[in-house]
Amino acid sequence: MSSFLIYYSKSEQAGDIKKLPGHSYIKVNNFSVFYKNNHQTLALNFDSDPKFIISGVGIFNSHQGGLISKDEWKNILCDKNFQSKINGHYAGCIIDDKIISCFNDILGLREVYYLITKDGFIISSRIDLFKYLIDDLEPSLNYIAGHWLTSMPLYYETPIRNVKRLTPGSMFSIDADLNTELIRITPNFVQGSEQEIINTLRHFTQLDYPYKTTSLGLSGGLDSRTLLAILSNSSGSKNFYAHTFGNEKLSDVKISKSIALSQKFAHSIYNKYSVDLVSTLKLIQDYIPFTGLTVPISDLIHISYHKTISDSNKVIIDGGFGEIGRRQYLNKFILGGRKIINQKNTAGLLNNISLNKGSIFNSEYKSILNRSLTDSSEEVWEKMTDVPIDNIFIWLDLLSIRYRLPNVYSHGQHCLDQISIAYMPFAQKEFLEQLLLFPSQYKINGKLYKKIIKNNNPDLRNYPLVKDYIEYPYSFGTISSHVYRKLKRKFNKEITTDPIKYELYNGLKEYISDEIYSKSFLENEIYDHEKIKNIFEEYYSGNKEKLSELDWWLTFNEWYKLTL
Structure with missing residues (x-):
């Protein structure tokens, strides 16, 4: 694990507060510092100035080097505008x-x-x-609405009312008298040449790490294949591995395996998970709080795979957020989008990013969430x-950079930083500044990628390429591949x-059954209890199409309990 908490109170002595479970403790000046250190993604220095603690991974610009070490952080933090000069997530x-x-970091990939x-x-x-230091925490309606009803909230909110978060690229200072100062740095978008963009992507794909090797998350998609092309280039190749998650009958796995065999690079397929209740509940307890309603429980299986890869002394890279270089996200918005933007039509914008994770809330709470979502999203026009x-x-790509990266991708990144x-x-x-x-x-x-x-x-x-488990010819473009996949899916x-x-859900059946008949579930005033019970009964009666709804309900249920 890699995390920290800093506590300060004018009236309480440090010894009066309970130590956080599983965390180390140190008093630094007048502040109580708690931290978990996995020795990979936590850098700390309490012995000399500047004293600091950092969770995440800092990366130098393309002309400077690779990952930032603890000693290098000491020098970097002395620069007032350091966030504008480095990459990574921290x-x-x-x-x-x-x-x-x-x-x-300037993109808000860590919070x-x-x-x-x-x-x-x-x-x-x-x-x-x-929750370990504050009683009677209340959930944030805005947060739940944004993360349950859309593919990216159009505001920066936290799950707990009154708890705030830094917006991307922020420096927030507070002193012992509770005086505060907030400074924010934003990316500097300057059009790069095609060669500059490619060279920058190559730099971040081929970083060298002391005593570690790259392992590429390889799927059937274009983004990971682009990274594979860079890694495997014969004129500048470096030793690397690749990995793919899932059953060998899945198209992503079949194509990845075929490429690896033909091109003769090391490739591992991970599809074994010990499905027992104790292990699964431990996985949920350890990692659901990090995922922020962006990752369903069934995808947490990948955490165990990532840990196995990391334990074999590898640094993991993948094609996450590659759609930004394909002008892919929100394509359906383009036709009527200009009118929606000109009229500042919040309902129209929300309709284009709406998401259905499942109908688990009662009608009253659904109405409250919808109102909260609309009201909170109004600020996007000003921003x-x-x-x-x-x-x-x-406009659409910058919307994605400003809201999708810090509100969606950040949670998965935080989760991976733990292991x-x-x-x-x-x-x-640096790549996005040149690309936008x-x-x-x-x-x-x-x-560009092709x-x-x-x-x-x-x-x-x-x-062939793969999207949403469906193969399509490599030569197809965005529209032709969409039509082809839609027809093929039938x-x-x-x-x-x-x-x-x-x-996984076969192993969870008894646990879920106990949960939906528990006192806490029946007294929960936001649920539509009958709908949730019907989802449960239909799924375990053989309707596998109910897996997604069951998965997301259990995700919400466990996240709510563990966060608040």
């Missing part, structure tokens, strides 16, 4: 004599939460730690006024759900 605090300055009390404050990299609306492609060094080459400040203004006509239909593949490993063009006989998920 959340940390600088501890001076009477001032705490907390910060995060810092804080609460100012009557006579002090709490600062933490983990939202679920506040996006600095973006010209004449180019809808840039491994893992990062996304496509989600690096690059003309869209060179990004759509995967043109050019990288052609120039680095053209044989990779011989394999007649597709291949599996589109990893069977391990069914096994």
Whole structure:
């Protein structure tokens, strides 16, 4: 685990507060510091100035080097504008004599939460730690609405009312008298040339790490294949591994395996999970608080796979957020999007990012969530006024950078930081600063990525691509592949759900049954109890299409209990 919490109170002595379970403790100046250290993604220094604690992974710019070490952080933190000069994902605090300055990366891939009390404050990299120090926490309706009803909330909220979070690229300072200062740094988007963009992506894909090797998360998609082309380029190849998660009958696994055999690189398939109740509940307890309603319980199986890879001395990279270089996200918004933006039509915008995770709430609570979502999302128009609306492609991509990265991708990243060094080459400040203004006509239909593949490993063009478990020809563009997959899905006989998920829920049947008949469930005033019971009964009567709803309900239920 890799986390920290800093506590300060004018009236309480440090010895009067209970130590957090499983955390180390140290008094630094007047502040009580608790931390968990996995020795991979936590850097700390309490012996000399600057005193600091940082969770995450810092990465130098392309002309400087690789991962940032503890000693290098000492020098970096002396630079007032350091967030604008480095990449990676990180959340940390600088501890001076009477001032705490907390910060995060410029893209907001890691979060810092804080609460100012009557006579002090709490600062933490983990939202679920506040419950150990504060009584009677209340859930945030805005947070639940944004994460349950949309693919990306259009505001920055935390799960707990009154607890705030740093927006991306923030430096928040608070002293012993509770005086505060907030400074924010934003990315500097300057159009890079095609070669500059490719060179920068190559840098982040081919980083060297002392005593470790890269392992690429390889799927059947274009993004991971682009990274594979860079890694396997014969003129500058480095030793690397690849890994794929899932049953060997899945299209992603079959194609990845075929590529690895043909190209003769080391490739591991992970699809074994010990499905027993004790192990599964431990997995849920340890990691659901990090996922923030963005990852269902069935996908936590991948955590155990990631840990196995990390334990074999590997750094994990994957194609996360690669859609930004394909001009892919919110394509359906383009046709009527300009009118929605010009009219500042919040309902129209929300309709294009709506998501259905399951109908588990009663009608009254659903209405409350919908109102909360609409009201909270109104601020997006003010936050996006600095973006010209004449180019809808840039507007949509910047919307995704500002809200999808810090509100969705950040949770998965935080989860992985607990067990491994893992990062996304496509989600690096320097790469995105060069890419955003690059003309869209060179990004759509995967043109930029396909050019990288052609120039680095053209044989990779011989394999079909996969999206949503459906194969389609490599040569197809965005629209043609969408139509092809839609038609093929009607007649597709291949599996589109990893069977391990069914096994997982077979093992959870008794636990879920106890849960939906428990006093706490029956007294929960936000649930539609009959609908949830029907989902349970239908699934275990053989209707496997109910897996997603059951999965998301249990995810919400456990997250709610563990966070609040």
